[in-house]
Amino acid sequence: MALVIENNLNNKAENAIIKFFNKHSDLFQLSPLPKNIETGRKFMDKMNISQLSYSKYCIEDEKSYGKQNSGNWWKQAERSISNHANILSIILYSDATTTDTLGKSSLHHIYVSLGNIPTWRRNKEDTKQLLGYLPILSAKNEKEKKSSEFKELARETFHNSIKFLLDPLFQGDGVDFNIDDKDI
Numbered sequence: 001m002a003l004v005i006e007n008n009l010n011n012k013a014e015n016a017i018i019k020f021f022n023k024h025s026d027l028f029q030l031s032p033l034p035k036n037i038e039t040g041r042k043f044m045d046k047m048n049i050s051q052l053s054y055s056k057y058c059i060e061d062e063k064s065y066g067k068q069n070s071g072n073w074w075k076q077a078e079r080s081i082s083n084h085a086n087i088l089s090i091i092l093y094s095d096a097t098t099t100d101t102l103g104k105s106s107l108h109h110i111y112v113s114l115g116n117i118p119t120w121r122r123n124k125e126d127t128k129q130l131l132g133y134l135p136i137l138s139a140k141n142e143k144e145k146k147s148s149e150f151k152e153l154a155r156e157t158f159h160n161s162i163k164f165l166l167d168p169l170f171q172g173d174g175v176d177f178n179i180d181d182k183d184i
Contacts, residue, residue, distance in 0.1 A: 010124050011037050068115050089115025090169070091122075092162075094134065108134040110165065134161050 009017070014037040021033055034040035068074060068089055077087055093111040098104075111128040121127060137154050139145035 014040075067119075087116075091115050092131070093128065096136065106136060108136050110134055110162075132161075132165050134158065 018033045018036065018040070022035075034043060069087075074087065081087070091113045093113065094108060095111075096106050096108045098106045110131045110133065112131045113122055113128045115122075117127055135157055137150070137157060139150055144150055
């Protein structure tokens with residue numbers, strides 16, 4: 001189970017690992033692994049082992065980081081909006097990748113996901129949506145690439161591109177969001 005959880009594998013891969021182990025081990029009926037990952041997660045949620053338990057405590061003058069919806073900012077933001085509104089946390093992922101076998105052409109994808117989705121679920125393929133591509137500037141030579149003008153142009157291009165992609169979110173009084181035929 002540790003391999004499965006630490007690597008945030010999808011359910012299909014997790015079940016394949018469990019099936020492979022159960023099939024090729026000499027334990028047959030006595031396998032320590034569950035029949036599938038859902039059963040394993042339920043089992044781990046019920047575990048009461050002191051080494052796995054934790055408690056929160058305050059350390060003055062120290063920053064602590066955790067889930068975004070557990071912080072003071074989130075609580076203050078929730079108090080500042082009406083009871084009929086919700087906070088939607090948007091996470092952007094970006095990654096430059098080559099598009100040919102020679103490594104000469106590349107694209108800079110930008111994906112969007114929701115921070116309101118639990119991390120183990122958010123790391124699955126189907127929770128990310130391609131938002132667009134960021135332009136990649138090319139310099140004539142290494143000297144131009146290191147120049148302050150080129151770096152400034154790259155910064156401006158990046159920020160203008162992000163603004164263009166996200167502008168629809170900032171039009172009007174928010175975003176209408178529909179899940180299971182229900183407006184949220």
